[in-house]
Amino acid sequence: MTDMTDTRPLGAQISHMLKARGVDVIFGIPGVHNVELYRGIEEAGITHVLARHEQGAGFMADGYARATGRPGVCYTITGPGILNALTALGQAQSDSVPVLSISSCLNAADLGMGRARLHEMADQAGAAGTVCGWSRTALDAAAAYALIDRALAEFACARPGARAIHVPIDVLTARAPGHPPAPALPRRPAPDPSALAEAAALIGRARRPLFVFGGGARGAAAAARAVLDRSGGAAFTTYAGRGIVAPDHPRLFGSTLELPDSARIFAAADLVVAVGTELAETDIWRDHLGHACPLVRVDIDPRELADDTRADLAILGDAGAVLAGLAQGLEPRDGLWTEAELREARQRWRATVDADRPGVLPAVEALWAALPPGTTVYSDMTQFAYVANMVCTPASPGLWHHPCGFGTLGYALPAAIGGKVGLPDRPVLAVLGDYGFQYTLQELGTAVELGLPLPVVIWDNGKLKEIEDSMRRNQIAPNAVVARNPDFLALARAYGAGAEEPQGPAGLAAALERAFAAGGPTLIRLTPEAMGRGTGPSSSS
Numbered sequence: 001m002t003d004m005t006d007t008r009p010l011g012a013q014i015s016h017m018l019k020a021r022g023v024d025v026i027f028g029i030p031g032v033h034n035v036e037l038y039r040g041i042e043e044a045g046i047t048h049v050l051a052r053h054e055q056g057a058g059f060m061a062d063g064y065a066r067a068t069g070r071p072g073v074c075y076t077i078t079g080p081g082i083l084n085a086l087t088a089l090g091q092a093q094s095d096s097v098p099v100l101s102i103s104s105c106l107n108a109a110d111l112g113m114g115r116a117r118l119h120e121m122a123d124q125a126g127a128a129g130t131v132c133g134w135s136r137t138a139l140d141a142a143a144a145y146a147l148i149d150r151a152l153a154e155f156a157c158a159r160p161g162a163r164a165i166h167v168p169i170d171v172l173t174a175r176a177p178g179h180p181p182a183p184a185l186p187r188r189p190a191p192d193p194s195a196l197a198e199a200a201a202l203i204g205r206a207r208r209p210l211f212v213f214g215g216g217a218r219g220a221a222a223a224a225r226a227v228l229d230r231s232g233g234a235a236f237t238t239y240a241g242r243g244i245v246a247p248d249h250p251r252l253f254g255s256t257l258e259l260p261d262s263a264r265i266f267a268a269a270d271l272v273v274a275v276g277t278e279l280a281e282t283d284i285w286r287d288h289l290g291h292a293c294p295l296v297r298v299d300i301d302p303r304e305l306a307d308d309t310r311a312d313l314a315i316l317g318d319a320g321a322v323l324a325g326l327a328q329g330l331e332p333r334d335g336l337w338t339e340a341e342l343r344e345a346r347q348r349w350r351a352t353v354d355a356d357r358p359g360v361l362p363a364v365e366a367l368w369a370a371l372p373p374g375t376t377v378y379s380d381m382t383q384f385a386y387v388a389n390m391v392c393t394p395a396s397p398g399l400w401h402h403p404c405g406f407g408t409l410g411y412a413l414p415a416a417i418g419g420k421v422g423l424p425d426r427p428v429l430a431v432l433g434d435y436g437f438q439y440t441l442q443e444l445g446t447a448v449e450l451g452l453p454l455p456v457v458i459w460d461n462g463k464l465k466e467i468e469d470s471m472r473r474n475q476i477a478p479n480a481v482v483a484r485n486p487d488f489l490a491l492a493r494a495y496g497a498g499a500e501e502p503q504g505p506a507g508l509a510a511a512l513e514r515a516f517a518a519g520g521p522t523l524i525r526l527t528p529e530a531m532g533r534g535t536g537p538s539s540s541s
Contacts, residue, residue, distance in 0.1 A: 004176035008169055010141050011036025011044060014102065017145060017179035017476060018073060019044035020150055020468070025421055027051055027060040028075030033104035033119065036172045037075050049421060049450070052442040054081050056414035057087025059097045059440065063378055063418030065400045067101055067428075069219075071098040071155050072418060076202075078104045078169070079119030082128060087408050089162040090131035094405025095240065096215065097161035100151050101128070105166040108139055112441075128164040135164040141176035149183055158299040159216075189470045191317030191325060198313055199296050199322075200329035207336045209233035210269035210291075212257070214283070215240025216300060217317050218397040223323035224275070225249075230327060232335025233273075234342060236262070237398065238283045239402050240272020241276070248392035250339045256349045256390050257283055263290025274298070276319040279309045282404045296321045317492040353390050357469075360387045360459075361533040366458065366505035367431070368392050370512050375399065376419055376429040380412035382433030383466050384459035384526075410439025413456055417443060420452045427516050428452075434460040435487055446523040448496040455515035457524045458488055488525050498522035503530050 010015070016038055018374050027049045030038045031193035051057035056078045061072030063249070072092075076082045082103040084456055092099035106117055123128065129135035133154070138144035149164040204207050209231050212225050221244045223527045228235050234251040237244055245252045256262055266272060266289045275298040277283060289295075289309075297304075297311035298319055305314040315322055354361040364387045371377070377400045379385035385402055394400055401419070403411040416430035437458050447454050468481040498518055502511040508526065515522035 004276055005092075007175045008178075009036045009039065009166065009173050009250075010176040011038075011173065013038035013141065013176050013179055014144060014148070014167070015040025015046060016044045017044050017148060020179065021182055022070065024071045025049060025064060026075055027057040027064070027297065028080065029057060029077070029420065030075075031055055031077030031104075033078045033169050034075055034081075034172070034514070036105075037102065041472065050446065052412065052445050054084035054338070055088050055376065056440050056443040057408065058085040058099065058101065059091070059173070059411055059414035060418035060421070060446075061400070062088060062092045062095075062411075063096050063415030064422040065092070065097050065418075067376055067419035068414070068422040069182065070422075071100050071152065073100045073102070076101060076103040077119065078106060079121050079124065081119070082124060082166070083121075086128060086131050087406070089128065089164065091403050091406040091408050091411060093132055093161040095403065096160050097162075097535050099154035099162045100148070101132070101162065101164045103164070103166050104169050105137060105172040106168060108168040109516065110413065111301070116439075125166050125502070128166070132164045134163040135166070137168070138168045138244070140171060141174075144171070145179050150484070153183070153186055157188050171253035179524055187316035188321070189316060191298075191315050191322045192354050193325075195313065195315045196322065196325040199273070199506070200326055201228075201316060202294060202296060202313065203231050203233070203273065203326065203330060204505040206231070206233070206271035208269050209271040209273060209335065210266060211235040211242040211277070212238070212272065212274040212277055213241040214238040214277025216273065217241060217323065219277075219322045220244075221397050223320060223327050226327040227330065230330040230332045232333050232337070234337040235263075236330035237393075238277050239400075239404055241397065242389050242392070243397035243399055247395060251337050251342055252393070253342060253395060254346060254349070254390065256353075258285040258390070259352060260286065261348055261349065263288075267292060269293055271296070274311075276300075276321065278304055278307070280405070282407065283452055312527075324462060341502060350391060352386050353387055357387055359528045359532065360384055361391065363459070363526055363528070364388045364391060366531065367512075370505070370509035371429065372427045375429055376423060377401065377429045377431060378412045378416040378419055379430075380409055380432040380436040381409050382431070382436055382459055383461070384433065385431055388431070399484070410434035411436075413437065413442050414443045414446075415451070416454060416456070417447050418453050419451060420447075421450070428454055430454065430456045432456070432458055434458055434488070435460065435464050435483065437488075438486075444492065444495040444497055444521060449519050453516055453518050454521040455512055455524055456492075456521055457526060460488065460525050460527050488523060492521075492523035496520065499525075501525045501530065505531070
């Protein structure tokens with residue numbers, strides 16, 4: 001029961017409640033409207049990470065959640081604070097990342113009144129609701145406590161994403177009783193046994209089953225590999241699903257769904273099984289997979305099972321439970337996919353990736369070869385990452401994070417900071433383009449302040465190259481694709497970070513080794529020219 005004698009301002013109680021629910025880190029920026037939340041942070045013993053911009057705080061919470069599997073939490077102020085964070089919340093929602101935003105809002109009596117108040121918005125909760133799974137205003141302590149527990153319960157049992165809670169200033173400052181005991185978290189839905197049996201029968205009859213494993217199956221890699229091996233099938237993964245199948249598996253086509261030629265593979269299948277993926281535009285970049293055979297879809301979100309990609313068999317349930325059930329129900333056998341067939345497709349697609357974005361692949365492969373085992377990578381919207389998404393397969397899932405759904409620039413640096421906070425003893429890396437880095441470059445100050453040994457790799461081709469290429473393909477004379485860049489190395493040093501400009505793969509490997517061992521972040525500038533000149537010395541700070 002709630003302790004009615006343990007009264008504090010509600011803002012402080014919220015922080016104590018989060019601590020009691022297992023939250024150890026909060027990302028944010030304090031302001032005059034949300035200071036009571038910060039009283040509670042200090043009292044509860046929660047670590048607070050001070051971002052330089054609310055968008056950075058949201059991305060840090062996202063990166064922390066992806067790295068740890070625990071909810072990321074950010075605190076923002078009324079009006080502009082929460083608005084600044086909405087891009088990050090939209091990214092978390094689109095990529096199914098559990099992020100909880102708690103912000104102040106106008107006094108309850110002033111909501112919607114149209115008075116000239118500091119940070120006033122006509123409908124703050126409504127604005128956040130356009131990018132979050134839900135956005136609610138808590139008008140008293142009981143409502144605030146209930147909304148926090150609702151968000152945490154949904155993160156545990158349903159498809160996660162962003163949730164936004166807004167608390168009026170006068171409600172935050174009013175004294176409130178302590179939070180209630182934590183409720184039992186609900187379990188994810190168990191699959192229908194008859195649907196599992198039907199799916200197993202379909203797979204058992206198929207001679208060329210083809211699997212697509214998405215980010216929703218990341219926690220079920222062992223079961224996914226067992227199903228793949230027992231069925232004799234072949235597999236693709238989405239970008240978010242990389243690592244679910246081992247990179248050296250002889251029947252892995254890879255994460256090349258977006259290449260038009262992959263449709264020919266789907267046309268050759270006699271059954272497609274898609275697990276934990278929306279099969280969205282950002283997964284396949286075409287209107288149809290290309291299959292002419294039955295489709296089985298597995299997802300925890302019933303809305304996804306009723307979208308335009310209609311399945312012949314739809315299974316609602318947790319990917320882990322479904323795949324474990326299928327593995328038990330399948331008799332091991334050989335299929336008709338051949339290793340030569342897959343090897344030839346992978347070689348052909350590697351050449352396609354290299355031709356589509358000339359000069360990028362060698363730099364990507366040099367970086368990939370130089371990374372320590374188990375490195376967690378956060379990438380941005382840049383040609384370097386677009387190539388890496390298709391050619392770099394980690395040994396296990398959850399080691400490469402890319403802002404797929406919302407597709408925002410400026411994600412990688414703050415997300416990598418959040419990831420490193422969550423994984424202090426593991427190597428973490430950020431990869432950005434020269435343009436996207438400038439969206440959130442100020443977060444270098446946070447990384448320096450925290451002393452994070454974080455390599456920040458910038459692919460500097462001096463332009464918005466992907467957009468320039470798109471303009472040329474559409475017979476548009478390229479314009480507005482070149483912007484003056486700062487001296488990135490001098491900028492990093494001004495923040496107190498290290499700075500290197502390696503020449504060639506050997507120079508990059510040496511620079512990365514130093515950066516992972518440093519006492520703070522290191523900016524590593526890569527240019528197409530430098531990475532194409534072989535092995536040379538590295539210029540360092």
